[in-house]
Amino acid sequence: MKYYIIKTVMLLFIFLSKFDAQTTDSLISPKLQLxxxxxxxxxxxxxxxxxxxxxxxxxxxxxxxxxxxxxxxxxxxxxxxxxxxxxxxxxxxxxxxxxxxxxxxxxxxxxxxxxxxxxxxxxxxxxxxxxxxxxxxLLEELGSNSPTLTDLLMESIFYKNKKEIRHISDRRFGIQSQLKGIYIHEGKFYLHTEIKNFTNVPFIIDFISYKIVDKKVAKRTVVQDTNVEVLRTYHPIEQISGERSERSIFLLNHLGIEDDKFLLIEFFEKNGSRHQTLQIENADLVKAKVPNELHVTF
Missing domain, CATH: 2.60.40 (Immunoglobulin-like)
Incomplete structure (x- = not known):
């Protein structure tokens, strides 16, 4: 008899649980259910x-x-x-x-x-x-851009790995940095960079700086420098091993650079002096490719 009482109570509990769940779900609009x-x-x-x-x-x-x-x-x-x-x-x-x-x-x-x-x-x-x-x-820093779409664009640029630009590079001490491409979508710039290590000594990145520099005073003072915020990074790198290369995609807000200034990207080596610099002028930014030219599909 005790067994049947317990079983009855359990069945009643299950029924009430389902009833409560159905009642709760019925209070939710069908559109919200989706x-x-x-x-x-x-x-x-x-x-x-x-x-x-x-x-x-x-x-x-x-x-x-x-x-x-x-x-x-x-x-x-x-x-x-x-x-x-x-x-x-x-x-x-x-x-x-x-x-x-x-x-x-x-x-x-x-x-x-x-x-x-x-x-x-x-x-x-x-x-x-x-x-x-x-x-x-939607994240504030991306505006109306979908985070998923932004990530897909960065991933597409990374894996297509096209070399659209050949004149922006720096090679010193067996290390070469280069800007491979500039792309734009919804007012955001996507910068495709690569660092190659031709030595056997690992190149360890301490930090990367991005700033707009006045051409006339760039070599004498940094008083007029303006820091640029990086919104997202695809495939961030900390170290380039010997005889290896690594690439990254950086997302920046729309930049309006005057002709007497340029965007300076600096890669600083940790506990070393093999720093690398890339100088990007307004003439380079206005030639940015659009996603359609990459044949990106979603």
């Missing part, structure tokens, strides 16, 4: 930290309640640390993440003293071409 982002489900605990690795740098995190605490891992932009702030919280909560590539992720969180897993790699899911439940947001 745009639903199904959340991931995960469990957290109080004594251990859960880590989530995202395919891109984390730009924004919103926690659904004070039962959760979260923060980016130190010195790492795409790893989120998460744990329960109180033990045995009963109510389900949630959190959301927006990454630098414009993707929006949603998570439902439950408490467990013994979580099934403490580490989740969404980056690996992307590498395996598995479907990642995420939406897309």
């Amino acid at each position: 745009g639903k982002i199904e959340p991931y489900e995960l469990t957290v605990t109080y004594d251990k930290t859960t880590h989530l690795i995202f395919p891109s740098a984390i730009k924004y995190v919103d926690l659904g309640s004070e039962n959760l605490i979260a923060g980016k891992a130190e010195s790492v932009e795409n790893v989120l640390r998460l744990k329960a702030s109180v033990k045995d919280f009963e109510k389900e909560t949630n959190f959301s993440v927006i990454t630098n590539d414009g993707k929006f992720y949603s998570f439902d969180v439950f408490y467990s003293s013994y979580p099934e897993s403490l580490n989740y790699d969404l980056k690996e899911m992307k590498n395996k071409k598995e479907r990642i439940q995420s939406g897309e947001v």
Whole structure:
């Protein structure tokens, strides 16, 4: 008899759960249903930290309640640390993440003293071409440009690897840097650069600077220099090994450069002096190619 009572209670619970879910779904407009982002489900605990690795740098995190605490891992932009702030919280909560590539992720969180897993790699899911439940947001720095479209354009330029420009380069100390192409889409410039190392000594990049420099004072002072912000980088590089070459795509806002100035890109070697410079004039920018000339399809 006890068995049948328990079974009846379980069936009733399942029925009520489905009824509640259907009732909740019925309150959502059919049009909104089409745009639903199904959340991931995960469990957290109080004594251990859960880590989530995202395919891109984390730009924004919103926690659904004070039962959760979260923060980016130190010195790492795409790893989120998460744990329960109180033990045995009963109510389900949630959190959301927006990454630098414009993707929006949603998570439902439950408490467990013994979580099934403490580490989740969404980056690996992307590498395996598995479907990642995420939406897309427009990022302020990209304006009306879709982050996905922007990434596809950068990827296309990178893999087509055309050499459209031959006169902008610098070769010193066995290192050669060159600008291979300038492209434009929706007012944004895409710069295709390459660095070749003809020596056996690795060329380690400390940092890269971008600034507009006055031709008349470039060799005497930097007072009138104007820094230029890089919006995105495709295939960022830190080191060019011996007898190797590496390429990158840099995304910049629309630039209006006067004839007596130029855009100066400088690659600084870490603990070395084999610095490289590229000088881009307004006459070069106005010859930028458009995506149609690359035969990019979406």
